[in-house]
Ligand SMILES: NC(=O)c1ccc[n+]([C@@H]2O[C@H](COP(=O)([O-])OP(=O)(O)OC[C@H]3O[C@@H](n4cnc5c(N)ncnc54)[C@H](O)[C@@H]3O)[C@@H](O)[C@H]2O)c1
Ligand SMILES: N[C@H](CO)Cc1c[nH]c[nH+]1
């Protein structure tokens with residue numbers, strides 16, 4: 001992890017690093033775009049055969065293994081896990097569910113004028129694909145984070161894809177009541193859910209996190225006709241602190257750094273001595289944690305600013321996936337982040353598992369545009385309007401005036417005809 005000052009002699013070098021970090025989303029997926037395109041095209045043209053070939057190559061899928069996991073296998077996995085893990089899964093699922101329920105948008109209507117009614121109705125998507133990572137670590141927690149809000153939204157068909165699923169992931173699927181689970185991952189799974197194969201019918205939208213291959217594949221299919229939630233790629237953490245405990249901050253940095261060699265662990269402060277302590281702590285706590293050591297060395301930075309305000313502005317500029325701040329009063333300056341964690345007693349890992357807010361979060365500076373996955377991603381807000389004849393006669397002339405100003409005679413006439 002390197003310390004970079006934003007002022008003084010090193011200011012220009014620091015600015016160059018910051019510019020690279022701002023471009024990280026696009027430059028990182030560009031590294032794998034070529035290979036991902038080949039995988040997508042192969043699955044689109046050759047279906048299951050290509051899906052199986054890539055799954056055998058990358059994830060060791062055997063010829064005798066069916067793509068679809070049965071409910072019996074999921075039930076056996078549930079029986080195989082410990083009571084302690086079952087209890088933890090139940091709590092995580094319940095908290096994620098109640099958080100999602102609160103986020104569900106409502107149908108409503110109102111009458112701006114007598115006889116004129118406008119409103120919205122909420123309808124679930126029909127079929128969604130939930131990607132649950134399984135390359136380096138199995139992430140059963142992601143199964144709850146993706147499938148549960150889809151269930152709360154009322155999605156009829158929920159497909160889960162995960163490579164070489166671990167017992168824990170299958171157990172989570174059992175608890176969640178998943179019925180369509182395929183043991184495939186990577187770009188080939190995204191292709192299967194987007195285009196369909198002999199075994200897997202296509203879905204309308206694909207959600208969930210993944211590595212660079214998964215993220216690049218989701219972005220590619222989103223340019224065709226499959227919806228996606230967001231780029232939710234290799235994990236990012238920013239801790240912005242003036243008074244924090246270096247041991248706690250170091251622990252949070254290591255926790256998120258261990259997800260991927262591409263993970264982005266960053267500390268921002270105006271206090272040089274705090275930055276030095278945090279860097280030393282992160283390094284010490286990462287000993288023996290191979291992946292964390294790699295990402296801390298490759299993309300780990302402690303930025304030291306001249307002022308507190310500059311530290312805050314820099315945080316917003318980076319728009320990180322996870323952001324930890326010192327206290328609740330910091331929320332006033334936070335503009336861009338996927339999810340915010342407040343204070344020493346709120347390790348980011350609590351949000352990864354049990355708090356309830358979703359851990360599928362925007363990376364690559366997409367925290368400028370949206371927050372984490374939510375039930376809103378699984379519904380459509382459809383607007384509705386209705387006039388009586390009297391209301392049309394009252395409000396219609398305004399439409400006629402605007403339509404004629406745009407030169408759209410047919411629009412104006414379509415109102416006039418019905419006002420008569
Ligand atoms: N942003 C978020 O919300 C969020 C949440 C959880 C996890 N994550 C991220 O998810 C990722 C999980 O990554 P993972 O790798 O463990 O699992 P993964 O399931 O995302 O990826 C594994 C797949 O990558 C493909 N792959 C690997 N090497 C390849 C190669 N050389 N060529 C083509 N395809 C290849 C394989 O098909 C394999 O199935 C991490 O980056 C983690 O940080 C992000
Ligand atoms: N920190 C990840 C989001 O970037 C989510 C996760 C799942 N399991 C552990 N952590």
Ligand SMILES: [Zn+2]
Nearest residue numbers: 255256259352
């Ligand atoms: Zn995590």
